[in-house]
Amino acid sequence: MAARSLASLGPALFQGLRAQVFAWDDGLVVKLYLAGRSRRAVDSEAYATRRVHEAGLPAPACYGTVEIAGRFGIILQRIDGPSMAQALLSSGWTRSAELGHTLGELHAKMHSVFTDEADPLGPAIRHCIERAPGLPPEMKEAVLRVLAALPDGQGDSLLHGDFHPMNVLMSGNGPVVIDWDNVHRGNPLADVGRTLLLLRSAGRHAAELIPGAEPAQAERGVDAFVDAYVGGYFGSRPGRKADAEAWLVPLATARLIERVPGEEEWLTGIIADGLAKSQPERPLALSCS
Numbered sequence: 666m667a668a669r670s671l672a673s674l675g676p677a678l679f680q681g682l683r684a685q686v687f688a689w690d691d692g693l694v695v696k697l698y699l700a701g702r703s704r705r706a707v708d709s710e711a712y713a714t715r716r717v718h719e720a721g722l723p724a725p726a727c728y729g730t731v732e733i734a735g736r737f738g739i740i741l742q743r744i745d746g747p748s749m750a751q752a753l754l755s756s757g758w759t760r761s762a763e764l765g766h767t768l769g770e771l772h773a774k775m776h777s778v779f780t781d782e783a784d785p786l787g788p789a790i791r792h793c794i795e796r797a798p799g800l801p802p803e804m805k806e807a808v809l810r811v812l813a814a815l816p817d818g819q820g821d822s823l824l825h826g827d828f829h830p831m832n833v834l835m836s837g838n839g840p841v842v843i844d845w846d847n848v849h850r851g852n853p854l855a856d857v858g859r860t861l862l863l864l865r866s867a868g869r870h871a872a873e874l875i876p877g878a879e880p881a882q883a884e885r886g887v888d889a890f891v892d893a894y895v896g897g898y899f900g901s902r903p904g905r906k907a908d909a910e911a912w913l914v915p916l917a918t919a920r921l922i923e924r925v926p927g928e929e930e931w932l933t934g935i936i937a938d939g940l941a942k943s944q945p946e947r948p949l950a951l952s953c954s
């Protein structure tokens with residue numbers, strides 16, 4: 666492909682915290698990361714996207730990587746359509762049950778694909794827990810014991826790692842999953858737990874997402890979406906919601922390393938409550954520095 670400059674790309678189609686998406690050639694876009702993203706990480710995402718597309722999952726086709734003005738990017742099939750989150754909000758929550766069920770079935774379909782290429786999830790979570798900011802060592806040790814007790818070795822399912830309505834585009838040919846930059850293999854219930862955590866995080870601000878929305882209406886909409894997601898997923902795969910929620914303590918601890926604004930106190934509360942329930946006979950000092 667011919668070399669291009671940032672100025673030649675035109676306005677961004679999408680602006681995220683870590684990357685921008687620009688039109689490329691006909692039917693293509695480039696996802697261009699902001700400065701600081703390594704070539705290795707971008708190459709890994711491109712490879713994962715290509716492999717899941719080849720496996721028949723609804724993911725965009727990938728056409729390689731580029732470097733523009735010192736920034737690395739991925740050339741992808743252009744998917745036109747709103748995100749599932751945008752579709753949900755534009756409906757005023759009236760499509761909560763429909764879209765939540767679709768998200769659950771889509772996640773279940775993903776977990777029917779197995780891989781031996783991706784890195785295992787367990788060590789990655791452990792790495793994040795050990796480096797989670799603001800937690801005392803004894804609290805991290807308690808979380809690591811919870812992680813060690815979880816059945817991580819049940820198969821080698823493909824795990825997305827960041828599966829939520831913003832990462833599903835509602836194309837004219839059906840939903841398409843994007844952002845395959847955190848792929849692992851392991852217990853699919855850990856991936857469901859991560860999605861539940863992300864949905865609950867978004868739900869804390871649901872009333873703010875639609876101007877004039879009543880908090881009670883937003884809360885009902887989020888609850889209906891989550892319930893439908895759970896129903897859609899476990900209607901297609903074995904397991905229970907409680908099995909996925911068993912992962913919340915280590916997942917919440919691992920998420921601390923992402924330093925999402927406004928989440929630290931909420932996540933710490935999930936961790937403290939979960940540890941208290943899992944180890945009632947060993948009270949811990951759960952204050953954070």
